[in-house]
Amino acid sequence: MxxxxxxxxxxxxxxxxxxxxxxxxxxxxxxxxxxxxxxxxxxxxxxxxxxxxxxxxxxxxxxxxxxxxxxxxxxxxxxxxxxxxxxxxxxxxxxxxxxxxxxxxxxxxxxxVELDNTILLQDYGMYSPVYDFADSEMYKDRLDAIRTEQKNMILYKTAATCSTNWTLNGSEAQGRVMTNQNIKQILRCFNDECDMLISKVKFNNATAFIEKIRKSYDALNKMNSKNAVSISYEYLELKVQELQLAYEYAQKKQEEKEEQRRIREQMREEARLQKEIEEARKDIEKEQKHYMNALLKLDKQLGECDEVEKEVLLEKKSEIERHLSDLDIAIKDIDYREANKRAGYVYIISNIGSFGENVYKIGMTRRLDPMERVDELGDASVPFKFDVHAMIFSDDAPTLETALHHAFENKKVNMINGRREFFNVTLEEIEEVVKANYDKTVEFVQIPQAEQYRESQKILKSLEIS
Missing domain, CATH: 1.10.287 (Helix Hairpins)
Structure with a gap:
């Protein structure tokens, strides 16, 4: 730099x-x-x-x-x-x-070629991918092939050529040595500059760096015109292709890392859900067993009691049967959640102390207790906890989440990484989309509590006054 x-x-x-x-x-x-x-x-x-x-x-x-x-x-x-x-x-x-x-x-x-990043940002979006390989290995193979082509051009002396058979001190042999040194020098200069640019290529300078390579090619050929030495156009194009491939290869690797991270997160979520289901089933079955034992005991007592005790025992039996009915419903819910892998909650949350007004995260969790996921998001990585504006249960939570993300596609805070589920949008807009297309009964909390943030603001104001 x-x-x-x-x-x-x-x-x-x-x-x-x-x-x-x-x-x-x-x-x-x-x-x-x-x-x-x-x-x-x-x-x-x-x-x-x-x-x-x-x-x-x-x-x-x-x-x-x-x-x-x-x-x-x-x-x-x-x-x-x-x-x-x-x-x-x-x-x-x-x-x-x-x-x-x-x-x-x-x-x-x-x-x-302006190198300051704030000015180079004007090139953002100008670079259009040339290659469209399915995975990073295909990019790597093509990149290796391009570099092998360059080495072969140097080996067979077609990367740079001399159009004149020079003599030095009347000697053709000395003239050839001088020509080879001139070719080696021009290629070394060109390769050094290209390697430096390729090592630093990013989304906001790819187009500028390609232009820089072409200008370096023109300048070096012009400087060596008196020696009749010039870099071939084919070698220039290989260097441009190498820069394009290097950039797109790095992008594809990053995409694959993000996808692997998403898959790992999904697997962790599924593992947590399965553990929750197993623990909840175990607790319910244990509770059912206690109530069944109590019910058997009551039935035995009813056969031996008088009329006065019978009335009290029947009331108690009715209460136990209600508990058992509730537990049956809970077991059926757990069975449903275990069988339906797409059932879950879509949450709309905010954190005005961390991100400001009108920035909402629209996410999805399949946890039995969705607040566990919200609490995780409000860990030490952000200064304040998240506030929940809506928690929507859906038989197909991933589809609902995706639909909401698409509805606010042009209002994403991070336009590059789709896994960052933050949107610069009003709560009224979110509520309108949800109620018009998915669920009219969802209740939205309009004003976030943001308790710790608001208390912190009060303390700061009192310190300023004092």
Whole structure:
């Protein structure tokens, strides 16, 4: 990066120097124009004097002195005309030089590749992927093939060539050695710059770096034109392809990492759900067993009790049967959740202390207790806990989550990573989409408690006052 900064500063310094030179030339042009105006004025005055004297040319009293004056005036006129022509020539030369300077300044501006990331962001979205391989291994194989092609071109001396058979000190052999050294030098310079650019290529500079490689190719070929040495166009295109592949290969690897992370997270969620289901089933079955034992005991007591005790025991039996009925419903719910792998909760949560107003996370969990997932999200990685605005149970939670994400596709906070489920949208917009398309009965909490955040704000204000 230091080298690129140096080159950028050097380009700007050259442009500044050219602009200063242009300003001096323009000043010289102005001086010559003023001088030309004075000469024209002097010529006009001399012509007037000549015309006055010519009136007396044929008069008898015109003496030799007057003839001498006329001759001097003619000579002066010729000298002034000569100076006028020279001034015009100089002005034309200066104009041409100024035009050349302007053209050189424009070319220098085009050669400057701005490396500051904040300016390079204007190229965001300009790079269009050239390759569309299914996985990173295919990118890697193609990248290896491109690099092998480059090595072969160097090996067979087609990467750079010399169009002249030079002799050195009258020796063709020494001329070939000199040519090989020139070829090696131009390739080393080109490869070094390309390798540096390829190692630093990112989403916001890929297009600029491709242009930089092409300009380096043009500049090196121009610098070595006197030696008749030049890099081949085929080798240039291989370097451009290498940069494109290197960037897309890195992108594909990152996508695969994100996908693997998503799969691992999904597997962890499923494992947690299965553990929850097993523990809940075990607890319910244990509770059922206790109530069944109590029910058997009551049935035995009912067969041996009097009428007064019987009424109390029947009431107690009815209560136990209600508990057993509730437990049967709970078991059926657990069976349903275990059988239906897509049932779960879609949650809409916010964290105004961490992300500000109108930023909501729309996520999904299949946990039996969805608040466990919300509590996990509000761990030490954010300063405050999340507030729940809605918790929507669905037989197909992933589909509902995906539908809501698509509804607010253009309002994602992170437009690159789709796994970051934060959206810059109002709660009213979310509620409208949910109730219009999925569930009219969902209740939304409009104002988040954000208890710790609000208490923290009060403390900060009190400290400012004191």
């Amino acid at each position: 230091a080298l690129l900064d140096f080159l950028r500063q050097k380009e700007f310094a050259e442009i500044s120097a050219l602009k200063n030179k242009l300003a001096l030339l323009e000043k010289d042009i102005e001086i010559f124009r003023e001088r030309e105006d004075r000469l024209n004025h002097d010529i006009l005055s001399l012509r007037n004097e000549r015309d006055k004297l010519l009136k007396y040319k044929d008069v008898s009293d015109v003496d030799n002195e007057k003839e001498r004056i006329i001759k001097e005036l003619k000579d002066a006129k010729e000298e002034l005309q000569k100076e006028e022509l020279e001034s015009k020539d100089n002005i034309e030369k200066l104009k041409k030089e100024a035009e050349e300077l302007l053209e050189e300044i424009e070319n220098k501006k085009k050669q400057v």
